[in-house]
Structure formats: structure tokens, C-alpha cells
Amino acid sequence: MQSNDNTHQDRQELAYLPVPIPKAPAKQRRLAALREGLRDWWNRAWDADGVLHEMWDDVLSAPEDGFRYMAPWIRTVLMTAGLAFVVLMAKAAGEVVLQALRQILTAVPKVQVGVDTSSGVAAVVDQPVRTYIAQHSTGLPVAASTVYTLWLLTGITGLVLGYLFRNNGVRVMWTVWGAATVVMVWTATPQASRPVAAGLAVLAWTFLSAFAMRGLTLRRRIVAGRPAKVTVKPEIHVPVQPPAPAAEQHPHSGCPFRD
Template sequence: MSHDDRQMNGQPCPNSIPDQFELPPARKGRQRLTRLRTAWRTSWEEGGFLYQRWEEIFQARNASWHEIAPWIKAAGLLAGISFLVIAMDTAGGITGTALKGLSDVPTSDISDGAGLWGTVDGPIRVFLTEQAAHLAVAPGALYAFWQLTGLLSLVGGFLGNAGARITWTLFGCSGLAMVWSASPVGGRAAATGLAAFMWALASTVALRGLTLRPIVHNHPPQFQPQFNPAIHLHAAIPAPTPAGDDFGDNTDTIRRLQR
């Protein structure tokens, strides 16, 4: 291209290359990455944004609730609410599946009552089967739910849960009532007594550590008032007489007596 083509009447041609051309996209990307790295390092320096946030997290371990940074409180509450919602949703799904499985359990065969366990377990199966005939649930589901309640209360009572121990007590009382109701009349007392002994043996595990004796804590009080008796006497002491004061006596009278 000639010099005349690049200039027209002393002015540059519109299609000519400008004096300052733009950087290629690759170089722009490298400059942007360099700025990001610089900003990242600056934020971690003392007084930077990320440095201050990390200090707040580090100080929150030993600080009280009012001293914790507000953004940490908000993040903790949001995480706790999210965990609670997820836990409740999961527990609801598990509970619904378990109850559906119990409702689909087929009718279990009633044991013949042979042996010690059969003497206790047989009347319970008979009682639940008779009651299930009047309910919209299978006898096997009632029996499975009864067993599950006993197992969970046994484990929870062993771990020291108060609610599980109350459930275990109700579980045992209901078992004794079912054995008494469904056992043959001639052996009703023996079957109920045997069930009571079995329940008492299992209670040594479920009610581990439970005592009826009151627990007395003999801890001295933290604040012990101290009494220092003292008697305060307020006596009125007359002011001393100034020197040379003769209680108003006249010096002339004293001189006459001396004469």
C-alpha cells in the first residue's frame, strides 16, 4: 500500500491501522488473573477483609453469644435450621416407611405356648389377634409394633433416657395385663408371675443405675456471709478546760484569801 493510499488530503484513511491498538484477549485474561491474585493476597494481609473474618471466627470459640460477630450467628442459625428441616424430613420418611411395613406384615402364627418363653409370648399373641379382629390392622403388625416398642425402650433405658424408661415401665405393665387376660384360667397366676420375673430381669438392664434414694449434694455454698459482732459505745466527753481558766473566779478574791 502506497503513502497516498494511507493518507487522503493530509488525513489518515478510515481503514488504516490506528496508532493505539487493543490488546489481544489472551493478554486481557492474564491481566485480569493478575488483579484477582493481587486482591486475594491483599485480603489475607493484616486488616484485609478475609483476615478480619478469620479473626472473628477464631475469637468466636471463647466468646459469649453477644460477643460473636452477627454474620457468624446468622450462618449458624441458618445451618441449624437447615439441619433440623433435613432431619425432620428424613425422620418422617423413615417413620412412614416403618409404619407402612408394619401394616403390611402378614398374620403371624400363634405359638403353642411350649416352654417358658411360649408361656409368656403365647398369651400376648392371642390377645393381640383377638383385638386386631376389631381393628383395621393386621395382628402381625400389632405384635411387631409391640416388639419394636420393647426393644427401643430397652436400649434407650440402658442409655439412661428418662422417656425410654417410662416407656419400658408401660411396656411391662401392658405385657403383664395381656398375659393375665389371655392365659388359661388355671395357669393365669403362674403365667403372669413368670412374665413379671422376666420383665424384672430385663429391667436390670433397662433401668441400670436408677435408684429411689434421694441424692444429697453436700456442697458448701459459694457465698458464706461473715458476721463480726461489735459493740459501738457513744460516750459524750466534755471538752477540756482551756489553760488559765479558773471557772469564772475573780483573781481579786483569791488575792484577798491569800492575805
């Protein structure tokens, strides 16, 4: 019978063989290397000459240095944050204004256009304007009453801003508004009373222009205490002198013996 000693010996040799250690996946190795690199960078950045250490010193010294002498990167961050805040505030204010204007224009249809709702001298100008807007606003995406309200707000804005700020652009808007009003009055008024209505519209616009065009003058404005600018170009004209005639020489001036 064959002995099993060889088999037992092989099993003993296999028991002493080193067990292979499974390798970590490549993804885990990369993550471990990345964490190790970040840890090393963080430690170096907070050293005495590190980037984060210097930035932290800039932050601590910013209150003492003031806005003018603080680190440029801190000044840039503050300016960017301030600009972003202003933009956000302007956007929020614009949304509030637009919402209020939308509510006003939504309530505008309560204004009757094309109906004689005014009386007195004002009706001479107001009723033709209402009628003209009602007749020529058909098919527009806004109601006729909205157009009438915008026309009225434009006139009030031109009158008030022209009186307060004396701005040429506002004065142009007021002039165009007045001319358009006179045209609407002329067109929508019956032919028999058309000249009188247009004349009253021009008189009313001229009277209000005394306030909207306040300070307007056609003369050149000279500030008191400041001399007027006068351009002086000094020029000296020297007349060209004719050449002097040559002195006549005696025919015997070179001779030692004269007659």
C-alpha cells in the same frame, strides 16, 4: 380570473410551521424515571460511604475478623443459613426413617398373630399376648401383626435405652409395658393355668428389669468427694431476763441529820 397567489402563500406558511413531537406515553415516562432513580441509587450506594460499599468491605474483612467479630448482619445470615440447612437435613433424615419404618410395618403382616408359633418357656408369655392382640385389634386401621410388632419394639426399646441411659422416662415406659404384658397374659390364658402364666410373666419381667432399671435406687445419691448438702440455720435464743428489783432507799437518806 382570480389569482391563486394567496393559496400558494398559505401553503408556504404551513410548510414552515414547527412539526409537533409526539409525547411518550405516561407508562414509558414512569419506567424511564424509575430506571434513572435506580441508576442514581446504585451509583451512590457504591460510593466511599455507600451502603453496598460498606457491606462489601464487611464481606472482605470477615475471614480476618472471625465469626465473633464479623459484622452482625453477616453473622445473622450465616446462622440463618446454618439453621435452614439443619432443618432440611433433619427433614430428609426424618423422611428416610419414616420410609424405612413404613417398609418394616408393611412387611409385618408376615408375622402370625393368634397362632402358636412359639415354644418353650417363652410361649407361656408370647402366645397369650398374640392371642389377646388378635382378639382385641379387630376394627383397627392397622393389622394385628403390626400391633404385635409395635408391642415387641416398645419392650426392646425400653430394655436397651433403660440399660444404656438410665432415663426415668424410659423406665416408666418399661414399667407400663411390663404391667400391660402381665395383664394380657392374665386375660388370654385359660383360667386353670392363669396364675402360673401370670407369675412366670412377672418373673421374666423382673429379671429383665435388673437390666432396664440398672442404677435405680431409693436412697439419696451422694457423689464421692462432694460433701452432702446440709442446711444449717444458726439461731441464738436469749432468754428474757426478769427486770431487776429497784434498790430500797432509806427514808432519811436525803436528810443531813441521821439518827
